[in-house]
Amino acid sequence: MTQNEFRLLPDVTPETEHFWRGGAHGELRILRCSACRTFIHPPAPVCPECLGRDLAPEAVSGRGTVATFTVNHQRWNPTVPVPYVIALVEIDEQPSVRIMTNIVGCEPDDVRIGMRVRVTFAEREDVFLPLFEPDA
Numbered sequence: 001m002t003q004n005e006f007r008l009l010p011d012v013t014p015e016t017e018h019f020w021r022g023g024a025h026g027e028l029r030i031l032r033c034s035a036c037r038t039f040i041h042p043p044a045p046v047c048p049e050c051l052g053r054d055l056a057p058e059a060v061s062g063r064g065t066v067a068t069f070t071v072n073h074q075r076w077n078p079t080v081p082v083p084y085v086i087a088l089v090e091i092d093e094q095p096s097v098r099i100m101t102n103i104v105g106c107e108p109d110d111v112r113i114g115m116r117v118r119v120t121f122a123e124r125e126d127v128f129l130p131l132f133e134p135d136a
């Protein structure tokens with residue numbers, strides 16, 4: 001078991017497939033409005049900025065900053081090792097886009113608000129979970 005095994009797999013829908021499977025191409029893909037260029041996450045059918053409906057996934061750099069986090073010490077699932085970090089990561093392209101994720105590749109005690117991170121993907125069945133690790 002790796003430190004990522006605790007994640008429950010998401011329901012992949014046509015609206016979220018780009019996000020959960022972009023990792024197959026090594027890309028973090030976020031829905032973007034073609035009219036005003038706003039990134040939209042979680043995916044929605046209409047742009048919240050301009051109400052545009054011409055939205056398409058676009059690859060972002062995968063780099064971002066830890067906006068907030070918590071360290072989970074509770075063993076909710078007996079097969080899941082603790083502790084682990086649950087975080088909101090702001091993407092560089094648009095800090096209002098915050099991705100709920102886990103920070104991996106370092107000790108939970110080393111995670112800080114404002115820490116620079118980059119995406120890494122954990123392949124589970126047909127899903128590529130976007131996780132983040134320290135950006136050295």
Ligand SMILES: [Zn+2]
Pocket residue numbers: 033034035036037038047048049050051052
């Ligand atoms: Zn828009």
